Amino acid sequence: MSETYQVAVLAGDGIGPEVMAEARRVLDAVTRKFSLSINYTECRVGGIAIDVDGRALPEATLKACEAADAILFGSVGGPKWESLPANEQPERAALLPLRKHFALFANLRPGVCLPELVHASPLHPATVAGGFDVLCVRELTGGLYFGEPKYTKQEGGEYFAVDTMIYWESEIRRIARVAFEAARQRSGRLTSIDKANVLQNGLLWRRIVTETAADYPDITLNHLYVDNAAMQLVKNPKQFDVILAENMFGDILSDELAMLTGSLGMLPSASLGEATGTGAVAGARRFGMYEPSGGTAPDIAGKGIANPIAQILSAGMLLRYSLGQDAAADAIDAAVRKVIADGLRTADIWTEGTTRADTATMGSAIAAAI
Numbered sequence: 001m002s003e004t005y006q007v008a009v010l011a012g013d014g015i016g017p018e019v020m021a022e023a024r025r026v027l028d029a030v031t032r033k034f035s036l037s038i039n040y041t042e043c044r045v046g047g048i049a050i051d052v053d054g055r056a057l058p059e060a061t062l063k064a065c066e067a068a069d070a071i072l073f074g075s076v077g078g079p080k081w082e083s084l085p086a087n088e089q090p091e092r093a094a095l096l097p098l099r100k101h102f103a104l105f106a107n108l109r110p111g112v113c114l115p116e117l118v119h120a121s122p123l124h125p126a127t128v129a130g131g132f133d134v135l136c137v138r139e140l141t142g143g144l145y146f147g148e149p150k151y152t153k154q155e156g157g158e159y160f161a162v163d164t165m166i167y168w169e170s171e172i173r174r175i176a177r178v179a180f181e182a183a184r185q186r187s188g189r190l191t192s193i194d195k196a197n198v199l200q201n202g203l204l205w206r207r208i209v210t211e212t213a214a215d216y217p218d219i220t221l222n223h224l225y226v227d228n229a230a231m232q233l234v235k236n237p238k239q240f241d242v243i244l245a246e247n248m249f250g251d252i253l254s255d256e257l258a259m260l261t262g263s264l265g266m267l268p269s270a271s272l273g274e275a276t277g278t279g280a281v282a283g284a285r286r287f288g289m290y291e292p293s294g295g296t297a298p299d300i301a302g303k304g305i306a307n308p309i310a311q312i313l314s315a316g317m318l319l320r321y322s323l324g325q326d327a328a329a330d331a332i333d334a335a336v337r338k339v340i341a342d343g344l345r346t347a348d349i350w351t352e353g354t355t356r357a358d359t360a361t362m363g364s365a366i367a368a369a370i
């Protein structure tokens with residue numbers, strides 16, 4: 001009998017539950033088509049958990065996540081909880097601890113601009129004609145954001161601040177492997193980003209990524225300085241397939257990439273941990289947390305008009321990276337492309353001549369296209 005997968009579903013706040021319902025609808029369609037067996041455990045997280053359980057990440061939620069193969073996350077936060085002390089706020093008290101608890105060191109953010117949506121990109125139409133599809137792989141647990149020492153002090157009547165950028169070669173090697181594996185599933189090109197002309201970290205990064213490339217002779221690797229990468233993304237995003245960057249550079253470049261697509265409601269993300277099980281590195285399953293790149297969108301929450309595609313594509317990434325169900329993931333990607341090609345649009349991506357759809361209509365259409 002085939003395996004029953006366990007998925008923890010943490011819808012969260014704002015539009016979270018609205019778009020999660022559509023992701024579940026699409027998952028149901030895909031599990032029927034591919035005869036999969038998935039058990040869902042729904043848990044509270046974020047503001048709703050603060051209201052009901054007194055904390056953003058209740059023990060029961062963490063336990064359910066520990067027992068799962070993957071977490072499907074909505075988004076958390078909103079005006080109601082913004083006046084809480086910083087370390088009790090939903091994002092800080094739920095998202096960051098989850099990433100830390102499960103050692104989710106690899107952040108994957110696809111920046112896809114579909115041919116039908118190129119008008120949403122702030123780039124010149126000629127630059128994005130035909131759309132683009134870039135995957136940013138960002139190291140998520142090391143580097144300048146977490147390095148010690150980290151402090152602010154006063155000396156001679158003046159403040160100074162210290163942050164430490166530190167990477168161990170094992171940290172660089174494991175994120176590089178994720179990027180090479182991802183490139184192998186795509187068109188086989190990887191661009192590694194660093195600042196090797198200035199930083200010791202950059203020199204080590206470049207050396208270890210180049211060494212790792214020896215295990216992936218089928219992948220074409222090139223290196224770019226981060227400042228040049230920022231320019232090249234704007235100049236011609238189509239030249240990239242997979243981009244690999246350390247934590248801070250990846251933070252900035254992945255947001256730049258998201259902006260270039262112009263459609264926040266379309267962008268999923270994955271945060272992955274170590275590979276689980278045995279077998280070759282390629283295709284290994286990883287525990288992961290999957291969520292839309294956007295937030296809880298309080299301005300449109302409760303209106304039933306949010307774009308569920310980011311959440312639906314996040315579910316697709318979950319099938320691909322944590323459950324090893326590539327065909328089911330491909331089916332979700334294809335269904336989204338078909339529905340967009342057919343002209344269906346939620347309000348955020350609607351233009352003259354296309355058909356306006358609410359959240360449920362969009363979700364149902366994608367489920368039907370599976």
Ligand code: NAD
Binds near residue numbers: 095295308348
């Ligand atoms: P946001 O991403 O929620 O919204 C920015 C804009 O994008 C809004 O106009 C919103 O309507 C629109 N938008 C976002 N997702 C959309 C979708 N699926 N369909 C249609 N339109 C969409 O960012 P914000 O306004 O800066 O933050 C709102 C709240 O979300 C804050 O409380 C913030 O802390 C929280 N937040 C949570 C996460 C997370 O849980 N990972 C991430 C970012 C922000």
